[in-house]
Amino acid sequence: MKSTALATFLLLLAASAQAQELAAGISRDAIEITSSFTGTDVVVFGAIESEVGDGLPASAYDIVVVIRSDRPHTVTVRKKDRVGPIWVNNETRSFAEVPGFYFVASTKPLKAIAGEEVLEELELGLDHLRLGPAPGTIGGPRTFREAIVRAKWRGQLYSEHPGGISFLSSTLFRTTALLPANVPAGNLKVTVFLFANGQVVEAGRSSTTLYIDKTGIERRLSNFARNDPWLYGLAAVILSVIAGFFAALAFRERE
């Protein structure tokens, strides 16, 4: 796995020498979830081709690494309000386009790298996630969207790491992202942005996909649950009945 990643990296570097200012790769391009999966690390690394284009020194560049779920979720937020002495769910809002996982690391705090409009357009930083309304709904005020970010942050699924990118040399950089055990299965999109003077430089964007999938029995079970829900439900009930039957039998023999 490591040697392929390295090979990819070298290939990317070779390619970038001609056309790009930025080359980036990931330490592994696929993660298999097995029964012992308890989370994993992924290293994102790359190089800036300095003195290309506008001829700035490498130190004038800033880098932002974003890892986010490819497929968004639909999320419902409920807000409790006071009715007399009682707290009860009052307002309910639905949001689509909610990434299941979101990680952002940058060389400097994001606000020092680019202006508000740029961060918003590229959805960089937890404050700038769009979290649009679910189809046919009106979305919700900022407090509702903040609640989503807060809940995901608590579950270690959203994180922001200003200064979380380290330089190995003046042009080589790397950052490590923790994928927690509850990371949703599905593909992650890893994007590296190269900024100069508050803007993404031309060709300063590099994207790769990190595949996360269940394997073995985990994969077979979730496919079964999805493809044959009737059979799966029946199997669950039958299994329960059999287990109950055998327990009753076992305890009778001991009497």
Add this chain to the structure above:
Amino acid sequence: MQIYLPIAEMPVNVFVIVALGASVGFMSGMFGVGGGFILTPFLMFLGISPAVAVATQSTQIVAASVSGVLTHWRKGNVDFKMGNVLLGGGVLGSIVGIQIFNALRAAGQADLFIALSYVIFLGSIGVLMLSESLQAVRHGGSSVGAIKREPGGHFWVHGWPLKMRFQRSKLYISAIPPALLGFLIGLLSVIMGVGGGFILVPAMIYFLRMPTSIVVGTSMFQIIFVAAFSTLLHAITNQSVDAILALLLIIGGVVGVQFGLRFATRVRSEVMRLGLAILVIGICLRLGIDLVVPPLDPFSVVIEEKE
């Protein structure tokens, strides 16, 4: 030891889940309740999504109830006739319940209505049971107290038509009250999302005046079908039954229920009623406190769909 749950998409500690299944099973065997009202919040506390928690706990309840019913059946402690009448009413109740639930949702403030009626309902059952069982315990026997049954004595429901003989329960009463009771439980379980065992058990003891020894097995018999139906429904509509989580809960549950049954035989029936009263009041208090105490975070976030 951690194991990854394929549907919940997160790992859990194997021993914590087996122990949870066993303790809820124990309680189930003692009182004849399903225990979903404890399992679901605990699984959610471990970080499992509400959809998976609700769907998966029902498999544990099926397994524990089958285990318990078989043992009770051998001792002749299950009134199948009564169970079937309750079930018949239950099916009708859940059909009507779905309509009411949708109507409440459409009218808004459904949550407030449900939460309040639940607390009031549980509170009154709990307090009534507590005062009766305390009195019985103090007088040292079930022959004294509110549920005294004189041979040939008449209770007000005895005058109703459609009389049926429930041999196991030693009752010759109209089929309407148990069917009505089943209907109510079916209604409640749909609206409130619980199996209703802790309402059914006291109702069978005090309202139908069944012997406490028959109540537990008969309640469990009824619960098997409710929980099995719930498992199927969740598997088909939400695909949220986690087989690995279910397996761990079941292993604990089927064993726990056997210990609960044994423990129950060593305890006098009024003490068992006292225990159930305390349990019902406990649930009521927890729900009541949740309603009154300002929430740490007034927002709750639920993932609707993953596709």
